[in-house]
Amino acid sequence: MVPEEIEWELVNPQGVCKPILANIAARPSTLEDKTIGLYWNAKNGGKEVLERIAGLLGERFKGLKVIKYWEAVPESRTFGGLDPKTLSSMASLRADIVICSHGD
Amino acid sequence: MRLARYTSASNGMADQCFVEIPHPIGGIPSEELEAKIKNAFPHILAAMTGWRPRASKTPAAKPSYPADTIKIRGTVSDIQELFFKRSLSTGLPFVPPTRRLVANMLAGTSHAPDEIVWDGIPPRMGIVTVELVAACAVMAGCKPQYMPTLLAIAEAMKEPELGYAHQATTTGTESLLFLISGPMVKEIGIACGTGAAGLCFQANASIGYAIGLISKVIGGSLPPDRDHSTLASPADLLNYVLGENEGELAWASYAVEQGYGKNEDLVTAKVVYQPLDISDHNSTTGKELLKYTAYSINQPYTTCMKHSPVLLGWCPEHADLLVRSGYTKASIRQYLWENARYPVSVYAKAAWDRGICSPNEDFPELRYGSETLVPIVAKPEDIQMIVCGGAGKHSQFWPGPKAMVSKRIGPWR
Numbered sequence: 001m002v003p004e005e006i007e008w009e010l011v012n013p014q015g016v017c018k019p020i021l022a023n024i025a026a027r028p029s030t031l032e033d034k035t036i037g038l039y040w041n042a043k044n045g046g047k048e049v050l051e052r053i054a055g056l057l058g059e060r061f062k063g064l065k066v067i068k069y070w071e072a073v074p075e076s077r078t079f080g081g082l083d084p085k086t087l088s089s090m091a092s093l094r095a096d097i098v099i100c101s102h103g104d
Numbered sequence: 105m106r107l108a109r110y111t112s113a114s115n116g117m118a119d120q121c122f123v124e125i126p127h128p129i130g131g132i133p134s135e136e137l138e139a140k141i142k143n144a145f146p147h148i149l150a151a152m153t154g155w156r157p158r159a160s161k162t163p164a165a166k167p168s169y170p171a172d173t174i175k176i177r178g179t180v181s182d183i184q185e186l187f188f189k190r191s192l193s194t195g196l197p198f199v200p201p202t203r204r205l206v207a208n209m210l211a212g213t214s215h216a217p218d219e220i221v222w223d224g225i226p227p228r229m230g231i232v233t234v235e236l237v238a239a240c241a242v243m244a245g246c247k248p249q250y251m252p253t254l255l256a257i258a259e260a261m262k263e264p265e266l267g268y269a270h271q272a273t274t275t276g277t278e279s280l281l282f283l284i285s286g287p288m289v290k291e292i293g294i295a296c297g298t299g300a301a302g303l304c305f306q307a308n309a310s311i312g313y314a315i316g317l318i319s320k321v322i323g324g325s326l327p328p329d330r331d332h333s334t335l336a337s338p339a340d341l342l343n344y345v346l347g348e349n350e351g352e353l354a355w356a357s358y359a360v361e362q363g364y365g366k367n368e369d370l371v372t373a374k375v376v377y378q379p380l381d382i383s384d385h386n387s388t389t390g391k392e393l394l395k396y397t398a399y400s401i402n403q404p405y406t407t408c409m410k411h412s413p414v415l416l417g418w419c420p421e422h423a424d425l426l427v428r429s430g431y432t433k434a435s436i437r438q439y440l441w442e443n444a445r446y447p448v449s450v451y452a453k454a455a456w457d458r459g460i461c462s463p464n465e466d467f468p469e470l471r472y473g474s475e476t477l478v479p480i481v482a483k484p485e486d487i488q489m490i491v492c493g494g495a496g497k498h499s500q501f502w503p504g505p506k507a508m509v510s511k512r513i514g515p516w517r
Contacts, residue, residue, distance in 0.1 A: 005178050007177050008176050008183060008202065009175055010200055010202055011171050013321050015171055016167070019164065019165045021116045043130065048137060049125065052138070053148055079270070080505060081270050097152055099148070
């Protein structure tokens with residue numbers, strides 16, 4: 001017996017997404033005398049990569065300052081997501097640009 | 105990378121500056137890592153000073169209610185195929201969510217269908233309305249009287265301390281467990297005895313499936329690009345739903361312990377790893393059982409000495425033995441916390457750097473040597489206990505990160 005074809009009207013269960021627009025900060029034209037923040041999500045190898053990158057940048061740009069968030073804001077050292085209080089603490093350190101390591 | 109771009113876009117950054125360093129970067133020889141860094145460095149440098157985002161504007165806000173209608177002429181099989189192709193289902197059979205069935209489901213709550221329960225479920229940041237909860241409930245085979253419980257569960261899931269966003273995308277085998285307490289257990293037939301944590305009871309199974317659909321369809325937590333569970337488990341979709349076996353309780357229920365009334369309907373959510381069966385048929389004293397249990401649950405977790413509760417589900421026979429042997433919940437917790445300890449040396453040094461297991465201010469007396477024994481959680485109170493299950497000598501243990509979050513069901517009636 002052939003299954004019957006009928007007309008269906010179904011509710012799309014997926015719904016819409018929250019409309020968000022984040023303003024992305026402009027890049028500095030140079031890193032001289034700038035402060036870079038290094039965010040590490042506590043995954044293996046990320047810290048070593050960030051520190052090496054900071055080292056290479058330091059060789060190239062004079063006056064470069066580095067904030068290692070995993071030291072300055074220890075609670076940021078997590079792969080479980082950053083809560084608003086931790087993000088606020090990190091932001092208060094006023095880095096000009098941040099490199100985030102998101103590996104697993 | 106796909107998850108990173110997707111999450112970025114979902115959070116309003118349609119264009120984001122990524123530089124990809126090929127996986128893995130952990131656990132590889134230093135020369136190999138150095139080569140990867142050197143290759144990536146020019147791109148990182150360009151990204152830091154030269155990158156400019158594409159212009160983007162705030163996406164138009166589409167109304168979250170009513171949900172779109174899908175019109176199709178076909179068979180039930182055609183609907184299954186269509187929904188799966190459009191990521192509106194996960195491939196398991198479902199009940200087609202017709203307008204009439206969704207309207208019937210909405211009768212299970214006094215809350216308006218356009219009410220927003222969660223204004224952005226990660227990673228897709230989908231808006232969860234009462235209507236969409238009803239649609240997923242229809243698909244999962246729920247009854248209208250389950251709606252207040254489903255809505256309370258959605259309310260619990262959005263609390264940051266639960267850690268839902270991480271659970272939805274992690275490589276870990278985390279899933280969700282929902283404990284139902286109070287008269288609602290009997291009212292809607294939530295199984296709390298034999299087979300309670302399985303899938304053979306309509307209320308438990310369909311509620312777990314409905315929440316799974318909310319996660320996967322509205323939230324977009326689908327493998328392989330968004331849900332990165334390395335292996336996953338059935339509970340990724342069919343979440344654990346069980347009732348506390350209050351008829352077998354020798355001590356206060358979890359809900360009462362947390363300060364809720366005995367007759368309050370409550371849902372408690374927890375992110376959990378896969379359970380461990382504590383199969384002890386031989387102990388004849390509480391002490392023997394606790395010794396066996398301490399050894400069973402004594403393994404390294406990502407919650408080493410963290411303030412993250414773990415959940416121990418005592419079967420009634422084990423709970424009865426403990427009570428007859430004079431143990432209280434407090435003394436059980438104390439015993440397990442003191443005896444479920446393993447050498448901190450099992451963690452590689454990298455775990456210390458990462459903060460997986462780190463000297464904890466709660467243990468000032470510990471001198472961390474290679475054979476220092478550390479407990480599975482930071483304090484005894486983090487070992488939460490319920491009584492569940494039927495006849496037999498099998499208790500279950502659910503470890504897991506983050507907090508347990510409770511919400512009252514009553515306001516959602």
